[in-house]
Amino acid sequence: MQKQTSEFDNPEKSGSKEYPSAGSTTEQQFEAPVSEISMEAEAAEQSLKEILAEVDPDLLALKQEIENNLVATTSAMASAASAEDIEEAKIIGVGIGMPDPEAIMSGLCPNGQPGRMTLNVYTQDRLSTEQLLAEVSSIAGTRALSEIVVNQVPTGYIDALNKRGRIRPAPGGVSVGHFAITAGTLGCLCVGNRPPRSSRLMILSNNHVLANCNICKVGDCICQPGPYDGGKCPADQVAILESWVPINFAGGTNYVDCSTAWAWPDRVRRELMYERSGSNVFFRVNSSPVAPAINLIVGKTGRTTDLTQGRITDISATVRVGYGAGRVALFRDQITIRSTSSAPFSAGGDSGSLIWTWDNRWAPVGLLFAGGGNYTFANKIQRVVSALDVRLYT
Amino acid sequence: MNNSKNDQFGAPDTTEWGQEMGPRLYEPEGINADKLAEVIRRHEAALLAIPGVVMITRGMPTPGVEAIVVGVIDATVLDCLPKDIGGVPIYGEVTGPIEAL
Numbered sequence: 218m219q220k221q222t223s224e225f226d227n228p229e230k231s232g233s234k235e236y237p238s239a240g241s242t243t244e245q246q247f248e249a250p251v252s253e254i255s256m257e258a259e260a261a262e263q264s265l266k267e268i269l270a271e272v273d274p275d276l277l278a279l280k281q282e283i284e285n286n287l288v289a290t291t292s293a294m295a296s297a298a299s300a301e302d303i304e305e306a307k308i309i310g311v312g313i314g315m316p317d318p319e320a321i322m323s324g325l326c327p328n329g330q331p332g333r334m335t336l337n338v339y340t341q342d343r344l345s346t347e348q349l350l351a352e353v354s355s356i357a358g359t360r361a362l363s364e365i366v367v368n369q370v371p372t373g374y375i376d377a378l379n380k381r382g383r384i385r386p387a388p389g390g391v392s393v394g395h396f397a398i399t400a401g402t403l404g405c406l407c408v409g410n411r412p413p414r415s416s417r418l419m420i421l422s423n424n425h426v427l428a429n430c431n432i433c434k435v436g437d438c439i440c441q442p443g444p445y446d447g448g449k450c451p452a453d454q455v456a457i458l459e460s461w462v463p464i465n466f467a468g469g470t471n472y473v474d475c476s477t478a479w480a481w482p483d484r485v486r487r488e489l490m491y492e493r494s495g496s497n498v499f500f501r502v503n504s505s506p507v508a509p510a511i512n513l514i515v516g517k518t519g520r521t522t523d524l525t526q527g528r529i530t531d532i533s534a535t536v537r538v539g540y541g542a543g544r545v546a547l548f549r550d551q552i553t554i555r556s557t558s559s560a561p562f563s564a565g566g567d568s569g570s571l572i573w574t575w576d577n578r579w580a581p582v583g584l585l586f587a588g589g590g591n592y593t594f595a596n597k598i599q600r601v602v603s604a605l606d607v608r609l610y611t
Numbered sequence: 612m613n614n615s616k617n618d619q620f621g622a623p624d625t626t627e628w629g630q631e632m633g634p635r636l637y638e639p640e641g642i643n644a645d646k647l648a649e650v651i652r653r654h655e656a657a658l659l660a661i662p663g664v665v666m667i668t669r670g671m672p673t674p675g676v677e678a679i680v681v682g683v684i685d686a687t688v689l690d691c692l693p694k695d696i697g698g699v700p701i702y703g704e705v706t707g708p709i710e711a712l
Contacts, residue, residue, distance in 0.1 A: 401712075408620075414631050418620040425711050435632045436625070457623045462637045473637055474711070482620040511669075533648045534668035535655050536682075539710045547659070553668045568712040590682060590706025592666065604637035 272313060272334050276365050279336055282357040283311040307352050310339030316368045326368035335368035343371040380492065380520050381446040387455055388499060389489035389571055389611070390518035392442035394426055395433060395458065396450045400443025401426030402520040402569040404584055405502070406487050407477060407607040419477040419607065420456050420485060422569030423586050427476035428461035430540055435459070439478040443520075445566075456480035462604045464546050471548045473596045473604045474538075474568075474586040487611055489571065491524035502573045504609040506598040507580040508532075509552045516575040517585055519567030526575055527554040527562040527593065529582075536594055538587045552583045552595040563593040571598070571611075581609060647677055650697040658696075663688030665709050672702045682706035 269277065290306055314337045316329035327346055329335055338349060349369050380391045381400070387393070393403040404421045408414070420439065424430065427439055437458040438450035447453075461476035488499040509515075513529045531553035538546050554572070556562040563570070563585055572583035572595050583595030602608060647669055658667055658681060666682030678700040681692055689703040 409631070413627055416619060416621050417623075423711075431634075436623075436628055459632050460635050461633075463634045472639060479623045479632075481622045530670050531668040531680075533651065534666065535651070535659070536668070536709050537659070537665045539708050541711070549655075553670075563712055565710075565712050586711060587709055588712050589665070589709035590704065592668070592682070592706060592709070593712075594709065600637075600639065603639075604635060606635070 269313075273365070276313060276334060276336055279353075279357050279365060280311055280313055283308065283336075283338070283353065286356045287311065307340055307342070307344060307348075308338055308356070309341050310337075310370075312337040312339070314368070316366070320368055320370075325370070326366065328366045329368060330366070333366055335366040337368050337370050339370045341371070344369065380490070380523060381442055383442055383448070383453055384490075384497075386484055386486040387441045388486050390491060390520070390523075392446045392448070392520040392566070393420065393422060393455070393569070394440060394443025394445070394448065395429045396438045396440060396444060397429045397432070398426065398443065399445035400448075400520060400566050402567055402585075403441065403485075404569045404571040405489060405581070406480070406485060406610040407602070407605070408610045410606050410608055414459075414606070417459065417479045418482050418485065418610065419459055420480050421475070421477055421571070421584070421601070421605070421607070421609070423474045423584065424461045424464050424476045425474060425540060425586070426569040427478045428458055430466075430544065431461070431463050433458055433461070439480075441484075443566075446520075455484040460605060464540070466540070466544045466546050468547065471546050472550055473584070473601050474546075474548070475584055475596060475601045475605055477605055477607060489518050489611070491518040500579075502571065502579040502581060502611045504611045505580060506602060506609065507574065507578070507582055508599060509582045509597060513582070514557065514575040515554060515572050515582060517563070517567070517570040517572045519563060519570035519585065521564045521566035522561060525560065525562045526557045528557055529553065530555050532597075534594065536587065538594070548587070548594070548596075550597065550600070552597060554583075554593040554595060555591060556593075561588075561591065561593075563588050581611070647679075647699060650699050651679055654696045658692075661688065661691050663691070666706055670702065676700065678702040680704055682709070684708055 316326035316335050320326040321329040384391050389403055389405040391403050392400045394400045407419050407421045409417055438454050439456040440448035440450050440453040441455040442448040456478035459477045459479040462473050465471050488501055490497050490499050509529050509532045516526050518524045534551045534553045535549045554562055568586050570585040571581055574580045581598045583598050584601050585595045587594040655667055658664055663684045668680045670680040671677055680702045682704055686705050692701050692703045695701055
């Protein structure tokens with residue numbers, strides 16, 4: 218069942234107001250931080266000092282030790298040679314607070330008393346009291362632990378609320394990638410035109426995002442987010458590589474850089490997503506592709522530059538595209554797009570974004586794949602669906 | 612909404628591997644073109660043969676006058692471009708390399 222598009226926010230509503238041009242007069246409405254803000258910060262710092270002055274020094278010392286350990290392990294994660302080298306941390310945060318009645322009743326804070334300060338230990342999964350105390354002891358020793366009330370706060374995986382994070386079910390516009398690449402964008406969903414592919418729900422993106430520039434095989438793991446954004450296989454797998462149009466690096470002509478990955482239906486969703494004021498906004502686009510036209514205003518939502526607006530300036534461009542490692546491919550009959558503002562229409566990591574008409578049709582026109590010199594290039598979506606023998610499921 | 616309730620779709624199934632999966636060749640026949648696109652098509656190979664040319668597109672650098680915009684990797688290549696082809700003005704622009712994103 219298709220939802221009515223009125224149920225979703227229209228990117229057009231946000232319009233260019235959310236993306237003012239650099240140097241535009243809009244910027245003049247804003248002033249540099251003033252002393253009033255600094256005074257507020259100072260007052261908040263003073264208030265924190267007063268509160269902490271009443272806290273048991275042993276509790277503060279223990280919190281500091283765990284905090285130091287978190288800093289050290291986070292640095293180690295950042296410099297790890299590979300994802301496999303990163304040890305899964307059980308404690309992911311620490312703080313000081315008061316237990317709520319629910320924590321006392323549920324056993325998360327077994328020795329908690331109303332009004333008594335606790336060491337808040339944030340964990341990815343709920344640990345038994347013994348496990349938790351063992352974890353804390355391994356970091357800070359057993360010193361003073363018996364005197365301190367520990368409050369466990371299981372939060373699950375804490376993720377940045379952005380398009381480079383893990384999102385389930387995953388919408389269009391977020392980070393995705395073959396296990397051996399960096400990261401690209403999940404364009405949208407599609408299904409095959411005939412059995413058995415008509416019963417496969419598939420992710421549509423570029424060959425160089427899902428099929429690693431032809432260096433791949435059927436069934437390869439596709440993860441969300443892409444590996445560069447922390448996605449790992451199989452923990453973050455959303456799909457397996459299904460099909461791709463090989464890119465010709467031998468001087469022949471290419472028309473499309475596209476691929477499909479067969480998704481687990483409960484790990485993806487047909488909406489596209491962009492961010493507004495720190496919140497995720499989901500919307501649907503039409504599933505009937507349209508031909509591009511010069512001067513058509515289009516939009517896209519991608520992993521790196523999120524929601525942007527552009528204007529089609531060519532519908533039959535020829536372009537020589539570099540794919541790294543000295544590989545170059547010639548593409549013909551491409552759509553050229555330029556941003557309607559001074560902000561770029563796309564950047565690295567936006568590859569695979571679906572491009573749609575910025576009007577009440579929201580009709581797909583292209584699949585973003587390359588860029589340079591303030592130009593963005595996209596395959597015609599009609600060629601993409603034809604080449605992959607799919608229909609869009611948006 | 613997500614698709615977990617859409618039971619018409621199956622999860623990836625290893626027993627189907629190889630069935631309609633894998634690389635798909637795409638070699639379409641000629642491209643429909645208007646007059647300008649036709650001029651570009653006829654001269655595209657010659658333009659691309661100039662070292663440093665990375666893009667051939669159409670544009671309107673001067674209001675009301677359509678031109679062929681040729682992207683080049685650096686300014687030294689601009690001097691190698693013709694002023695026009697088939698009566699259509701050529702507009703050289705330094706784009707730098709075009710990269711897959």
